[in-house]
Amino acid sequence: MPPAHPFDDDKLREECGIFGVVGVTDAANFVALGLHALQHRGQEAGGIVTYAQDTGFNSARRFGYVRDNFTSQSLMQTLPGSIGIGHVRYSTAGSKGQTAIRDVQPFFGEFSMGGAAIAHNGNITNADALRRELIERGSIFQSSSDSECIIHLMARSMGRSIPDRMEEALRKVEGAFSVVAMTRTKLIGVRDPLGVRPLVLGQIGDGWALASETCALDIIGADFVREIEPGEMVVITEKGVESHHPFRRAKPRFCIFEHVYFSRPDSILGGRSVYETRRQIGVELAREAPVAADLVCPVPDSGTPAAIGYAHESGIPYGMGIIRNQYMGRTFIEPTEQIRNMGVRLKLNVNRALIQGKRVILVDDSVVRGTTSRKIKEMILDAGAAEVHFRIASPPTAWPCFYGVDTPQREKLLAATMSEDEMREHLGVDSLKFISLDGLYRAVGEASGRNAVQPQYCDACFSGEYPVEPADQIEKGFRMKAAE
Template identity: 90%
Template sequence: MTQPAKPTPPKRPLSTDPFDDDKLREECGVFGVIGMTDSANFTALGMHALQHRGQEAGGIVAYSPETGFQSARRFGYVRDNFTKASLMETLPGQLSIGHVRYSTAGTKGATAIRDVQPFFGEFSMGGAAIAHNGNITNADALRRELIERGSIFQSSSDSECIIHLMARSMGRNIPDRMEEALRKVEGAFSIVAMTRTKLIGVRDPLGVRPLVLGRVGDGWALSSETCALDIIGAEFVREIEPGEMVVINAQGVQSHFPFRPARPRFCIFEHVYFSRPDSILGGRSVYETREAIGRELAKESPVEADLVCPVPDSGTPAAIGFSLESGIPYAMGIIRNQYMGRTFIEPTESIRNMGVRLKLNVNRALIKGKRVILVDDSVVRGTTSRKIKEMILDAGAAEVHFRIASPPTAWPCFYGVDTPEREKLLAATMSEEEMRDHLGVDSLKFISLDGLYRAVGEAKGRDANSPQYCDACFSGEYPVKPADMLDRGFQMKAAAE
């Protein structure tokens, strides 16, 4: 496979984005199409719609009979790379897959272009490329075993293990090899892959990460979210089921379930924060679910106030729901600078110390003298929450009350989300009252885990004996043991307590 010239890795910028260290990092996004002329252009559009899931880097692999497999991998936003005609012309064909990345394993910060997906492998029956959203929790053990048997790794990504496992398989074709490889993998995976003639989609047996199927004309599309189907004019057909593999070619879609059945445990935080509000999850609008979370929060934790204000942008639907349920007026008390990227470089320390103010500004005329309820999606380290509270008080607010549209985040995620170590999570070391004092607000309340379940459609709340979602970041109950992290000394809930 030939590739365009590789770019020089960018120097890691000095970050003043207030959310860089105080939000759970988005995971990754995958997208692929088959049966469409200039498929790479459609894949680039799909990646653009999934940019919220990863902003560090992106890549596309395309195939045409005339040129074979071609790839392009770049650092930065899709809009800055995959909209250039000179690049897209190098990716011809009716079949392509793409990936937007935020690193969750291996080298942080996408410092090496070799860590950028999709990954490609040449097998005896032809080439295959693979893009992976999620995290392999036994990747360390797999990597050691593969290296001992002669495998040579090109990246630090856990996802590359899948390619090497496929290479060692004796399967008759690439889908068979992928099945055999994935049976050895633990953790979470939603995969979009391709051969010369097939587009392949797979979800792990628990269905932790999302993957959907769409139809566009005579072609098909696979995507992490439905919002990326919308951008290319594709019709949403259905979600790929947990444990399902679909193989799509010119004859249509073939589906089977190669893994041992398991009770699904979809990531509940997709409803809270990760997915775009215009996507559909489990047959429900993400926006409507987040509004329902706000309503439930207002029922659980009412407070007398003058205004309900979201922390933009992820807190907005929940703030609207809180306002509608409580009857307290909704207002844009904080305005977001829409033209600032995720990172910002300035030569002076004084400018960098402005932090939050580079991205958010208080609507002073609205806030002065008011009792303000701030609605946010989560509290991770608490650093941003403190700065926002200070901004609100500086603007003359009489009171500041925080309402959080998720339970306290007390445990790290090992299934494809980059979270701080447990000791750096505020809720891991403090009670709710201690967090209130630490943040210096008049009140602080989180939605309960039962309340969150009710908001996402489970009328009776969370079934403690059989939870319907993966909620490990709140409960500490991991549906798949994080084998690698246990080897590194991580303590599960029972041991930690």
């Protein structure tokens, strides 16, 4: 199977997107639409589980895009029922690069009170310890995914209902999790006490939906009701929504990178438009890092809103100096070495007529390894640009994420081994500036910037301050910031 992003390996990627619906006709079709809207959160594989009284629980798991798998009438007819959940995946935990179909969620378990399926967004930071303990006690795992631990913990619970067993299981889990689950009649949504990963509630007619982002509610015509609160569990039937908080309350630490890159720009997070937040990041960046130039150019598509904000605040004209090829899918030819060396040029092309002779400000969302940034710089210079200045809409990414995001080992992160000036020299650009952490916080609505004593978001990838200790990684030798 070809890699999901053959020419875009220099971005942080979310692990997955989750979606569920209850109280509708043909739930599977609604789930497929919701997953299609969440495809940016995972392109490797997808799965859907539904329940119908006549056929029981039904499931389908496939590699690749939702549009290529869950649109055929013959397949969708095998997924009847008015309740269903789904999941799109990009592997972080488990056997990365060698995903087996057994690793594709949702996962299903049969309990004494009936069956249940779960789909999980996030990462369990004590999964290795839980897995060892469960195996020693007789559990037989079917996948390499950390998420399967939840099913086995539920099986060992003595709770009288599926929601009770889920509560007990999740109290033993550390890390970040947003979960959608289903029984024969109930749709369940849960967020971890810190609310690191997103989850929202919507209503469609007499039915209800849960989704990672509001854009997935839009596609099915559902009204956005509210976000599921950190530490909240909702149990939804056709009669309505029951809510309670089974975990000890904690100060929320929502992932700030959702605002920077992960979420779709047409989604709403924390009552704020993601697009407007990204545009405001560009405004803050222009204030913090001005430079004399002729053109502000986004690295599409993730740098576009910030570039618009930068141009507006700086007064420098905005232009599409780089054009993205929208038609390069995952099944593009497995390239020959000569074609593979073209790298990013297969996806991006420079608008020479606009670039030539200009002092260009390139605005991108982040620098991870720096490989793509160097290639883009070379393309801009080859097109005749007089100067190239990089402006980055996030602080330097110097630490890996252990909460459901695919990040390289720390030594492969450019900002972990180089100063800003060393990075500028490595990339070969005339100037390089990142937005400050305080500037990023101001852009997301925290007027006074970051609270150094009690940060308002999870920003561990920038600060190295992890709100939940990554126990499994420490056991493998990872050194926390305080240990350096």
